Amino acid sequence: MPLYKYQPYYKYDGPTHAQSFRDELSPEEEEFNLECFFSEVEDYFDDKAKFERQEDGFIFITSDVTQTECDELVKRCLNSLDLYANRVAAK
Secondary structure (H helix, E strand, O other): OOEEEEEEEOOOOOOOOOOOOOOOOOHHHHHHHHHHHHHHHHHHOOOOOEEEEOOOOOEEEEOOOOHHHHHHHHHHHHHHOOOEEEEEOOO
């Protein structure tokens, strides 16, 4: 199965057109949302997918989905928590 790697992060760049009342998260809210990402992202994939959280803040996802499908599933989770992620080449 393909292996994908992401590093989630929070970035406040002001209100957006879609979220005109968006406020900056406190450091505690930011940490909470990042923790939620690591537990909630699994809900977006089927039971065959495997997840490995690294101490350096990265997550490895092993799944039968394509890179594009994986990106979209991760993005949906990130958006629900007001987060972003960098996709990194998994070795």
